[in-house]
Structure formats: structure tokens, C-alpha cells
Amino acid sequence: MKNIEETRRDLNARFMPAGDAKNEWKILKHSGWIYGDCEDYACTFVWLASGKSMLKFWLNLITRRASLWYCKAPVGGGHVVLDVKGHGCIDSLQ
Incomplete structure (x- = not known):
């Protein structure tokens, strides 16, 4: 990963939080x-850190260099956090 x-x-610098009524997981490529x-945010981060390569994106996830963790909230849904091996958690909220 770069x-x-x-x-x-x-x-x-470019990310603006916005709700997702369909709860789709997307890579924001524009x-x-x-x-x-x-x-x-998490999917886009892995894609960017993979040099915008879908092959490297999937390799980073399959080899667990990057892991997406879904954290269920006690009330009202959950939150996804990215864990990058050797760098800790990366979160859209921080």
C-alpha cells in the first residue's frame, strides 16, 4: 500500500460525510x-492506498493488509472502521 x-x-481534504439510504458500499473514484x-470512506481509502488498482485493492483485503470492521451500535445501526496493518485504525469520523 502506498x-x-x-x-x-x-x-x-476531499471527503464530505453524507448518508446512504440504500447502505451500499462504494469506492468513490471521481x-x-x-x-x-x-x-x-473505508473502501475508497483502500482503493487510493492501492494505487487505484482494483487488483491491489482486493489483494490488500484478501491478505488482510487492510481489514474493514463493522461495529454494531447498541441503537440505530453501526459504523465501519478500516484497520491497516502496521498503521492502526483509520476512521471517517477522525
Whole structure:
């Protein structure tokens, strides 16, 4: 995976939280401002850190260099957090 801090700065500078009524998990591939929820943030982060390669995206997930964790909330749904091996958790809220 490419520079994690550089990827975090790039994505955080362009990401705007937005609800997802269908609860779809998407990779937000366009440039400029991007709107999505925690799942979209995590998937997009892995894709960017994988050099925008779908092959590397899946390899990073399959080999668990990157793991997506769904945390169920006691009330009203849940939240997805990304764990990048050697870098800890990366979260759309922080």
C-alpha cells in the first residue's frame, strides 16, 4: 500500500460525510469533492492506498493488509472502521 498518511490527507481534504439510504458500499473514484458514508470512506481509502488498482485493492483485503470492521451500535445501526496493518485504525469520523 502506498503512503498511508498521504492517502489520509488527500481523502480527508476531499471527503464530505453524507448518508446512504440504500447502505451500499462504494469506492468513490471521481476527483474533487466526494460524498459518502463510513463504508464508502473505508473502501475508497483502500482503493487510493492501492494505487487505484482494483487488483491491489482486493489483494490488500484478501491478505488482510487492510481489514474493514463493522461495529454494531447498541441503537440505530453501526459504523465501519478500516484497520491497516502496521498503521492502526483509520476512521471517517477522525
